[in-house]
Amino acid sequence: MTADTFIAPQCHEQIQVIYEDEHLLIINKPSGLLSLSGKNPLNKDSVYERVLQDYPHAKMVHRLDFGTSGLMVIALSKRVNAHLTKQFQLRTILKSYTATLFGHLANDEGTIDAPIARGEFPYQKICLEHGKPAQSHYEVLARNQLQLPGLEKVYDVSEVLFTPKTGRTHQLRVHSQFIGHPIIGCDLYNKVIGETDTQNLATRLCLHAYRLRFLHPISNQEIVMECSS
Numbered sequence: 001m002t003a004d005t006f007i008a009p010q011c012h013e014q015i016q017v018i019y020e021d022e023h024l025l026i027i028n029k030p031s032g033l034l035s036l037s038g039k040n041p042l043n044k045d046s047v048y049e050r051v052l053q054d055y056p057h058a059k060m061v062h063r064l065d066f067g068t069s070g071l072m073v074i075a076l077s078k079r080v081n082a083h084l085t086k087q088f089q090l091r092t093i094l095k096s097y098t099a100t101l102f103g104h105l106a107n108d109e110g111t112i113d114a115p116i117a118r119g120e121f122p123y124q125k126i127c128l129e130h131g132k133p134a135q136s137h138y139e140v141l142a143r144n145q146l147q148l149p150g151l152e153k154v155y156d157v158s159e160v161l162f163t164p165k166t167g168r169t170h171q172l173r174v175h176s177q178f179i180g181h182p183i184i185g186c187d188l189y190n191k192v193i194g195e196t197d198t199q200n201l202a203t204r205l206c207l208h209a210y211r212l213r214f215l216h217p218i219s220n221q222e223i224v225m226e227c228s229s
Contacts, residue, residue, distance in 0.1 A: 005040070006038070006040065006043070007040060007042050007043060008032070008033075008034055008038070008042075008043050008045070008066060009032060010045070011030060011032045011033040011045065013030035013031075013032070013033070014030070015027050015028070015029060015030065015033075015047060015050055015051070016028040018071065018225055018227055019223075019225060022076065023075070023076055023077065023080045023216070023217065023218050024073055024074060024075055024076055024080055024084070024216075024217070025051070025055065025058070025073070025074040025076065026071060026072070026073050026074075026212065026223075026225050027047070027051070027071070027072050027074060028069070028070060028071060028227050029047055029064055029068075029069055029070060029071075029072050029209075030069055031067055031068065031069040031204045031205060032066065032067065032204065033045070033046065033047060033066070034046040034047070034066055035047045035048065035060065035063035035064055035065075035066075035072070036048050036060060036063060037049055047060070047072065047074075048060050051074055055074075055076055057076055057077060058074050058075070058076055059074070059075040059076070059077070059078065059080075059081035060074060060075075061073055061074060061075050061081060061084045061085055061088065062088055064209055065170070065205070065207075067185070067186070067187070067204060067205030067207065068097075068205060068207045068208065068209060069204075069207075069208045069209070069229055070097070070208045070209025070210060070227060070229065071095075071209045071210070071211070071212040071225055071227050072209070073212060073214065075217075079217070080217045080218070083217030083218075084214070084217055087214055087215065087217075088167075091166075091167070092214070092215070093212070093213065093214040094163070094211070094212070094213040094214070095163070095164065095209060095211070095212055095213075096161055096162065096163045096209075096210050096211035097161070097162040097163075097164075097172060097207055097208060097209055097210055098141070098159065098160070098161055098162075098207075098208045098210045098228075098229060099159075099160050099162055099172065099176065099183050099206055099207045099208070100157050100158070100159055100160075100183065100184050100185075100202070100206035101157065101158045101160055101176055101181040101182065101183055101184070102155070102156075102157060102181055102182050102183075102184050102191070102193060102196075102198045102201070103156050103157070103158065103180070103181045103193070104143045104156045104157075104158055105138075105140050105143075105158045105160070105179075105181055107140075108139070108140050109137070109138060109139040109140065110137070110138060111135055111136065111137045111138075111165075112135065112136045112137075112138065112175040112178065112179055113133075113134075113135045114126045114128075114131075114134060114174075114175060114178050115127060115128060115130075115131025115132055115133055115134055116131045116132060116134040116168040116169075116170075116171060116174055117130045117131040117132065118169075122188065123170075123188060123189075124168065124169050124170045124171075124174050125174070126174065126178050132166075132168060133166060134166045134168045134171050134174075134175070135164070135165035135166055136162055136163075136164045136165065136166075136171060136172055136175045137162070137163045137164075137165060138160050138161065138162050138163075139160065139161045139163075140158055140159070140160055141159040141160060141161055142158070142159040143156070143157075143158050143159075144156075144157050144158070144159060145157070146184075146201060148201065155196065155201060157184065157201075158181065161210070170188065170189070172207060173186055173188065173189040173205075173207070174189060176189070177189040177191055180193075182198045183198075183205060183206055183207050184198050184199075184201040184202045184206050185198075185199060185201065185202030185203065185204050185205045185206045186198070186199060186205050186206075186207075187199055187205070208228075208229035209227075210226060210227065210228065210229070211224070211225070211226045212224075212225045213225075
């Protein structure tokens with residue numbers, strides 16, 4: 001898969017507006033929708049293209065991966081975009097994600113500290129020598145079992161709350177795979193464990209941007225939004 005040949009399947013789910021004022025939007029992005037239109041002209045449909053239809057001055061402040069669902073903040077002016085972009089650059093915006101990982105994690109919480117470097121496109125990789133620092137804190141919310149329709153086999157899975165301390169590309173997916181508990185439904189960093197391909201345990205990437213906390217660029221009030229998948 002390359003940026004020019006990948007064609008995104010049509011996304012029939014709609015964007016949900018969670019919060020709106022004259023300065024910004026907070027939306028819930030569905031899985032399977034690009035944040036920005038791709039280089040391939042067949043990949044025009046995206047969060048940005050849809051939002052522009054109703055908000056012609058909208059500016060994209062950040063992105064979520066194609067398969068990731070959840071909260072995104074969108075600026076409605078250049079001034080607000082500049083303020084929010086600075087908060088992201090200073091890493092004062094707190095983002096938390098829920099994920100379903102293969103297997104039962106041994107510890108109830110912890111921090112994955114493993115540097116990430118660019119691999120062969122589109123992959124990232126753990127690289128102790130050349131990677132950039134990357135830390136992801138996790139908290140186990142539940143240890144469950146998953147049984148797919150029509151099958152007798154039962155799989156151990158863990159529901160996890162991730163709070164990344166850094167913002168590397170594919171960080172949560174790479175870190176999850178690194179500790180031997182890949183995010184189920186992931187097409188890039190899936191792992192065959194025994195005879196189980198963890199991508200095939202779900203119809204989508206089980207990663208959701210659950211919580212977003214930042215300072216409103218105009219009022220300076222703290223905004224905290226949560227949205228379950």
